[in-house]
Amino acid sequence: MRITIFDSNEELDSRAAALIASTVAERPAAVLGLATGSTPVGIYKALIRQASQTKLSFAGVTTYNLDEYVGLPPEHDQSYAYYMRQQLFDHIDIPLEQTHLPSGMAADLAAECARYDRMLASQPIDLQLLGVGHNGHIGFNEPAEALVGGTHVTDLEPATIAANARFFEREELVPRQAITMGVASILKARQILLVARGADKAQIVKQALTGPISTACPASLLQTHAHVTVMLDKEAGKELMSDDSALHLVYS
Numbered sequence: 001m002r003i004t005i006f007d008s009n010e011e012l013d014s015r016a017a018a019l020i021a022s023t024v025a026e027r028p029a030a031v032l033g034l035a036t037g038s039t040p041v042g043i044y045k046a047l048i049r050q051a052s053q054t055k056l057s058f059a060g061v062t063t064y065n066l067d068e069y070v071g072l073p074p075e076h077d078q079s080y081a082y083y084m085r086q087q088l089f090d091h092i093d094i095p096l097e098q099t100h101l102p103s104g105m106a107a108d109l110a111a112e113c114a115r116y117d118r119m120l121a122s123q124p125i126d127l128q129l130l131g132v133g134h135n136g137h138i139g140f141n142e143p144a145e146a147l148v149g150g151t152h153v154t155d156l157e158p159a160t161i162a163a164n165a166r167f168f169e170r171e172e173l174v175p176r177q178a179i180t181m182g183v184a185s186i187l188k189a190r191q192i193l194l195v196a197r198g199a200d201k202a203q204i205v206k207q208a209l210t211g212p213i214s215t216a217c218p219a220s221l222l223q224t225h226a227h228v229t230v231m232l233d234k235e236a237g238k239e240l241m242s243d244d245s246a247l248h249l250v251y252s
């Protein structure tokens with residue numbers, strides 16, 4: 001696990017975007033696993049900028065998003081499908097039919113989860129971008145006694161609903177359920193890029209990267225993966241910097 005702590009968010013965004021861009025440059029038919037939330041916003045902006053400067057084409061790229069709210073149609077401005085078009089897909093040359101998110105509107109959600117898993121099995125992810133929730137969730141895999149491997153419907157924790165309420169007019173409007181890729185699907189990615197920013201993530205970042213590997217902190221499972229790159233701003237990394245463990249820390 002290579003952990004880099006950046007002085008500025010601009011530098012973090014540009015280095016994270018450069019990793020995604022180089023994955024596509026090396027493999028024009030790359031399969032990218034993408035994330036939503038506030039963390040990737042600056043990374044997508046930097047990626048759009050870099051792609052336009054270097055004329056990088058996404059025409060052969062396929063994407064799979066981690067998750068989607070149950071009950072929000074793709075036109076809803078808080079759906080992750082809408083977010084992805086706004087933040088990334090509308091600004092690069094990727095054909096929309098090569099971009100995939102689970103549908104939270106499917107009449108048969110179990111069938112939708114199985115369909116998503118079949119697609120993921122046929123197109124292994126080269127690089128999975130990940131944020132982390134305050135409770136250690138990845139995608140919407142909430143802390144639990146047991147985690148689910150494949151794509152599934154999950155109840156959101158009250159803390160997650162409260163954290164995501166900032167994007168909605170009122171907390172009551174935040175969906176109570178989501179479809180999420182499971183932890184096994186996430187861990188199947190060839191490479192994982194975990195990004196976190198802000199002092200409010202410092203504790204969970206430390207727990208995830210240096211604490212026990214436990215389903216109580218789903219992000220801690222990343223410790224079992226052979227190729228994880230972690231990019232943090234100095235606020236999110238501050239608990240690690242005071243730690244004298246054998247982590248491979250790079251200060252940038």
Ligand code: GLP
Nearest residue numbers: 036037038039131132133139140
């Ligand atoms: C969300 C998403 C996650 C995301 C996390 C952190 O609810 N389902 O994929 O990584 O919570 O969000 P943020 O980046 O806004 O802190």
